[in-house]
Amino acid sequence: MGIHKKKQKNLKDYDPEEYGDVYSLTAMKSDTRLFLCHHEGSRTSKDAMELFAMVEQMRSKSSLTPVFTSDDWDPFEEGLVNIYGILEVPPYKGIGRKPLPRLIPPEDLKYVKIEKKKVGETVVETVKNIVFGNKKDILKMLEIEENGYIGTSYVERFNLTIRASLARFIRRGMNFSKKMRMHTKALDLFQAWYNFVKPHDSLKIKINCGNRRWGYRTPAMAEKFTDHIWNLGELLGFRVPVK
Numbered sequence: 001m002g003i004h005k006k007k008q009k010n011l012k013d014y015d016p017e018e019y020g021d022v023y024s025l026t027a028m029k030s031d032t033r034l035f036l037c038h039h040e041g042s043r044t045s046k047d048a049m050e051l052f053a054m055v056e057q058m059r060s061k062s063s064l065t066p067v068f069t070s071d072d073w074d075p076f077e078e079g080l081v082n083i084y085g086i087l088e089v090p091p092y093k094g095i096g097r098k099p100l101p102r103l104i105p106p107e108d109l110k111y112v113k114i115e116k117k118k119v120g121e122t123v124v125e126t127v128k129n130i131v132f133g134n135k136k137d138i139l140k141m142l143e144i145e146e147n148g149y150i151g152t153s154y155v156e157r158f159n160l161t162i163r164a165s166l167a168r169f170i171r172r173g174m175n176f177s178k179k180m181r182m183h184t185k186a187l188d189l190f191q192a193w194y195n196f197v198k199p200h201d202s203l204k205i206k207i208n209c210g211n212r213r214w215g216y217r218t219p220a221m222a223e224k225f226t227d228h229i230w231n232l233g234e235l236l237g238f239r240v241p242v243k
Contacts (some may be wrong), residue, residue: 025047
């Protein structure tokens, strides 16, 4: 998503390189809506690699490689191969130079790209393109049926929450970020608030306790990081343990 709305024509020779359009790439765990990480940069394969490297760093090495879903953006595919790919040397046919090693996606890498076809501003068709992996295995890992929903609507709703919560993400506004560092820190604070303070409607569970029918949960509660909804005082007063 585009931020930092200082127009290119107003840039001066002495302006820092970080001025201009900056994009925030985000990753979310779909079952618990946990906001995993974010990366600020441009729209390149290198930026996609930075995002997936952070996701991989968080993953337990004993767990399965997750199923990745995204909208139609080619650098995600290249980024996944660069982070999870394995080197393979093509067989030499005895003619010309020996082939160089190349990265190929491993068998356990699963990636579904959601392509939306539009007529004007109206979405007329949604196409699920399985880029890596077997359809049967993907459906099993996502715990959905043969014709079940695979999409990115929860991420699109998440992007709306970001724009509604952080004025610096509103297009053509006066609250655009002036410094990359402060922009990243603002998103860090939003990430903590989203995971620990904001209850998510899709995570509520039926409890039927007295007058309460539903128990609301945050992504951090769904992940069992905490047993209650935090308030802002608790979040801002929390001391991060020194490693």
